[in-house]
Amino acid sequence: MIRFIIFFIGFLGGMWLMGVAHEMSGMQAIVFCGGLLLWSASIAFMMTESGGATKRTNNWSEGPSAH
Numbered sequence: 001m002i003r004f005i006i007f008f009i010g011f012l013g014g015m016w017l018m019g020v021a022h023e024m025s026g027m028q029a030i031v032f033c034g035g036l037l038l039w040s041a042s043i044a045f046m047m048t049e050s051g052g053a054t055k056r057t058n059n060w061s062e063g064p065s066a067h
Contacts, residue, residue, distance in 0.1 A: 003045075003046070004046075006042075006045065007042050007043075007045055007046040008042075009042075010038055010039070010041060010042030010045065011039060011042045011043070013035075013038055013042075014035045014036065014037075014038035014039025014040070014041075014042060015035070015039060016035070017031055017032070017034055017035025017038060018032055018035035018036060018039070019035075021035065
């Protein structure tokens with residue numbers, strides 16, 4: 001549950017940063033790119049969670065081609 005809360009805060013925070021970037025007078029590109037990076041990092045953070053509905057144990061090192 002804590003991982004989902006971290007994901008949700010990062011996801012919404014990234015969307016918010018991308019949304020307010022056009023309102024700023026300066027550094028619009030930096031704020032937008034920061035929001036995009038935060039949004040992407042939160043998605044990647046959630047995808048690394050083991051278990052879940054797919055019942056994967058360690059998807060990054062034990063794929064079908066690892067055996």
